[in-house]
Amino acid sequence: MDIKDLIDFLEIKSTSGDEEDASIWIYNYLKKHNWDANLIEIDEGRYNVTCNLNSKVLFCSHIDVVPPYFPPTEEDSIISGRGSSDAKGVVLAQIWAANKIVEEGILQKNEIGYAYLSGEELDHLGAKKLGEMDFTCDVSIVGEPTENKMCEFGFGLLKLEITAEGKTGHSAFPDSGHSANHDLVGLLASLGQICGNKEGIGSTIYNIGIISGGVAANVFAPKAVATVLFRLVEPSDDVLRKLDQLLKTYPRITYKVLSRFEPITLTTIEGFPKTVARFNSDAKYLLGRSKRVMLFGPGDIRVAHGPKEFISKESIEEGIQRYVDVVKSLTK
């Protein structure tokens, strides 16, 4: 572990869509450590960095970070900077762990692979392109900041645009129109009813992210629209079925599915601390290529996209050891 390398990596801006310099940096870093890395173009000026994809253990994470960029600083045992937790600290912890795994003779160099992907925070383009490649690996370890706890479950996602149609009219005369706002607010207040539970994991949660509707306080709203994002513990069809049922009370409301993906079950190992992933990741794209998919790494998701993103050296050290221990127990 050489923290200076992490600071160098954090000096490179790699906001989603602008990952080129950081992907070249990782490519050169792997080469420097005698890994047979490749740069794979996924779009103009955007690359995945891969190595030994047909491996026993594939370390995978992402190169891109969310905006806005801020440069790294080191204070005592804390490294701050955009991407420190999510996921540049994770990427280097994986490479440092892999070097150790080889040094300790747990695996040979040709049994370990890497996939460092572009676009995770934006469009998952790197992961989609990786999923289209022809390879299989035994286990992939997707690195995200989970405080080194192994995720046993990844929430699914369902994003809806819900539209209520009303009839404009003077609000002093209730029979002169129909308020789309009233319908929409009524429906939104009932959404808790359509969220299911999964034992040991919790319940589907939702956020009403955007609401708009109406033209004036004394006019019935002709139209109202909301964007709602569900994080799912159940199949998205189950939520939509319950929503359809609820909409029988609101015949003027329709919805459009903007995006969705299903919840996933991940591999964990007995004896290691566990958690669940409420956030989105590239893990689902590995399921078709990897017999088992794990998701964990150093850093903390709660600071990950924030204005003071940081990672502690202690978390990185623990992460390196956790990766080594997990690979050791996989190869027993």
Ligand SMILES: [Zn+2]
């Ligand atoms: Zn991430």
